Amino acid sequence: MDEAQTILAFSEVRKSFGTGAEALPIVGGVTFDVARGEFITLLGPSGCGKSTLLNMSAGLMRPTSGSVSYDGAPVRGINLDVGYMTQADHLLPWRTIAGNIAVPLEIKGLAKAERAARIEQLLTLVGLERFGAHYPSQVSGGMRKRAALARLLAADPATLLMDEPFSALDAQLRLTMQDELLRLCGRFRKTVLFVTHDLDEAITLADRCVVLGTRPTKIRAIVPIDLPRPREPVRLRTNPRYQALYAQLWDLLAEPAAAPPRTSDAPSPLTMAGALA
Numbered sequence: 001m002d003e004a005q006t007i008l009a010f011s012e013v014r015k016s017f018g019t020g021a022e023a024l025p026i027v028g029g030v031t032f033d034v035a036r037g038e039f040i041t042l043l044g045p046s047g048c049g050k051s052t053l054l055n056m057s058a059g060l061m062r063p064t065s066g067s068v069s070y071d072g073a074p075v076r077g078i079n080l081d082v083g084y085m086t087q088a089d090h091l092l093p094w095r096t097i098a099g100n101i102a103v104p105l106e107i108k109g110l111a112k113a114e115r116a117a118r119i120e121q122l123l124t125l126v127g128l129e130r131f132g133a134h135y136p137s138q139v140s141g142g143m144r145k146r147a148a149l150a151r152l153l154a155a156d157p158a159t160l161l162m163d164e165p166f167s168a169l170d171a172q173l174r175l176t177m178q179d180e181l182l183r184l185c186g187r188f189r190k191t192v193l194f195v196t197h198d199l200d201e202a203i204t205l206a207d208r209c210v211v212l213g214t215r216p217t218k219i220r221a222i223v224p225i226d227l228p229r230p231r232e233p234v235r236l237r238t239n240p241r242y243q244a245l246y247a248q249l250w251d252l253l254a255e256p257a258a259a260p261p262r263t264s265d266a267p268s269p270l271t272m273a274g275a276l277a
């Protein structure tokens with residue numbers, strides 16, 4: 001990939017947790033580049049280190065060896081150029097939903113009227129227009145996720161790190177949110193690194209899908225999603241190319257690890273694929 005095009009680069013990234021004999025290698029040498037404006041989905045079995053890769057991109061942890069670079073410089077300390085939507089919503093419990101969405105707008109110094117208009121827009125976008133005055137403890141888990149997404153969009157970062165952002169949503173809302181995210185990325189050319197366990201979501205959204213193996217995690221394949229844009233999440237599913245990509249990703253996930261763990265209770269490839277459902 002053209003270096004000028006690269007915004008985020010993983011180079012031989014390894015990450016272990018613990019020290020000495022207790023060290024548990026999680027990421028076992030991952031190398032790939034993300035281009036500006038590219039949408040990458042990360043697929044892999046539970047516990048293979050997908051969130052760990054996002055954490056390193058956000059600067060919340062450093063690789064044990066290798067490097068993670070953003071915009072040409074190694075990520076050291078918190079990466080302020082990315083917006084991170086973690087699995088937990090991290091909403092401020094003492095602020096209403098609207099008050100939470102307001103935080104990045106206040107930091108940016110938007111005037112009150114402008115802020116109110118933007119909050120209204122974002123609440124509508126995520127289907128929470130009637131819940132702005134509620135506190136996080138008064139709404140469902142799915143609604144809190146949507147509020148966290150609205151807050152992320154309010155911050156308007158160039159790069160979005162998203163860790164299963166839609167997993168708590170019902171099927172219809174999930175498709176709506178996918179549609180909105182596609183629209184938004186098309187319009188503002190966001191770079192996105194998006195973790196999902198859902199093959200449909202991984203294909204629908206991505207320019208390329210990075211498939212990870214069991215830990216210590218390496219890349220099994222990087223699959224270009226050569227489907228035309230703009231995409232409509234529902235209609236896409238009847239496209240024969242979409243179905244071929246689905247089968248390809250399924251087979252990659254079900255592939256046995258190159259060096260299977262020696263313990264007799266190691267999960268079978270089928271169990272691992274099942275863990276993704």
Ligand SMILES: Nc1ncnc2c1ncn2[C@@H]1O[C@H](COP(=O)(O)OP(=O)(O)OP(=O)(O)O)[C@@H](O)[C@H]1O
Pocket residue numbers: 017018026044045046047048049050051052053
């Ligand atoms: N700060 C940490 N300290 C110790 N172990 C950690 C830490 N962060 C992650 N791990 C371990 O690393 C492994 C990978 O975690 P990670 O959350 O990155 O996986 P994942 O692929 O995102 O999983 P899932 O798909 O289930 O969300 C897990 O076994 C986890 O317990």
